[in-house]
Amino acid sequence: MNDIAPEGLPTSPRRPAGVTFAASLAFENIRHSYHGKETIRDIxxxxxxxxxxxxxxxxxxxxTTLLRIAAGIEAQTSGRVLIDGRVxxxxxxxxxxxxxxVGLMFQDYALFPHLSVLDNVRFGLTAMPAKAAHAEAMVALERVGLSHYADKFPHALSGGExxxxxxxxxxxxxxxVLLMDEPFSGLDSRLKDTIRADTLDVLRQSRATAIVVTHDAEEAMRMGDRIALLNHGRLVxxxxxxxxxxxxxxxxxxxxFSEINRLQGRVRHGAVATPLGRGDASGLADGTVVDVAVRISQVMVSESAGPIRARILTRRFLGVxxxxxxxxxxxDEPLRARIRADQLADGLTDVTIKVSDGDILVFEKAD
Incomplete structure (x- = not known):
């Protein structure tokens, strides 16, 4: 971890995180309903x-409901939660x-404004003698490089701090187990990458099991050893x-996980023919109507090298x-593409495109 705070302020040297006895946390057939509406469906x-x-x-x-069930803030309708095999x-x-x-870290940090930074950290150590709790809280602050802020109050700190x-x-x-509910959503983009990397470093050092809630696919890919993708209360x-x-x-x-062009097609002899190429549909019966996806980053555009002719309708410069x-x-609909900036000459309208067959993704239509 760095010895310079993301805000540019020097920090005290960071102490390696104390090792935690990591636990497993399991959800078994969890269901949850709110006012008669099912929010978790057999996860x-x-x-x-x-x-x-x-x-x-x-x-x-x-x-977030699943995280709250793990924490014990919310009760499931049915199913079990186990920590290290214990219900x-x-x-x-x-x-x-x-x-x-379990440890909890909320989206809004939930720091007590009337308590000092040290007392905020010490708040969960009430079972320890006062002197030991003070020492342990200082160690925790040293891990994150903020021991020099121990006597300050939360309002004097930046969002990252x-x-x-x-x-x-x-x-x-x-x-x-540490449960984190969108812990970086309140940070601006300038700080987010640095704070996220520092947090991950602390988690790796402490070896704690962590469950992190996020709606950002890139953040999940940066942080997660594994990702559980949810939709409408189901594990997708x-x-x-x-x-x-x-x-x-x-x-x-x-x-x-990426911006896509969405097409439709019909299976013929284990494949789907589209204006962009053929997608593999092995295992699907002939005549099946399917959804087809092509990532916008996989559409290759050039002046004359591709097999398919196209005309540029709009062009937006985004830096890189x-x-x-x-x-x-x-x-029937315009095709979207993301290409390297300045790859094409200014004013060019007629181009060619190419999409590799392996980049044409075929899915059974959802119910």
Missing amino acids: SLEARPGEVLCLLGPSGSGK VAGPDLFVPPEKRG QQRVALARALAPRPG QLGRSQDLYRRPQSLFAAGF VELLTLAVDGL
Whole structure:
């Protein structure tokens, strides 16, 4: 970790994070309803000891509700929650949050404004003697490089510094599982990458199991050892970032990890013919109507080298890249492409495109 704060202020040398006895956390057939509406639909999922598991999905997908069920803030309608194989929530048992051995880090940091930074971190150490709690809280602040702010109050800190205090407070009791609800959403883009990297470094050093809620696919790929993609209260796909990106199991998964062009087609002899090329549809019956996706970054555009002619309709310069919309024969809607900036000459309208067959993704139509 750096010895310079993201805000540019020097920090005290950071102490390596104390090792935590990482625990597993498992959801077994979890269901949850709110005012008669089902918000979690039979999810089974496990965070392994020492891993960072990201719960990813759009607003309303159930990810925060699942986190609150793990923490004991919310009770499931049915199913069980287990920590290290021990049931902490089930049909006949409900262990309160303070006895589950989990740490919580909220989206708004939830620091107490009337307490000093040190007392905020020490707040969860009430079971320890005062002197030991003071020492442990200082160690936690040293881990995040803020021990020199121990006597300050939260209002005197920047957003990034408050985030690090919240992390120190969550890790001070050395929980077996750390639960983080969109912990970086309140930070501006200038700080987010640095704070996120520092947080991940602390998690790796402490070896705590972490479950992180996010709606940002790139953030999930940066942080997670595995990603659980949720939608409408269901687990859509679980795996490493490269698995979800390269082998999405649904049109929803493909579109969540990258911008896509969406087409439709019909299976003929194990393939789908489109104006952009042929997509593999092995295993699907002839005549099946399917959804087809092509990532906008996989549309190759050139002046004359591609096999398919197109005309540029719009062109937007975004610095490193340009976004194009293109008219292509056989397509009812304009095709979108993301290309390297200045790849094409100014004023060019007639171009050619190419899409590799392997980049044409075919999915059964969702119900």
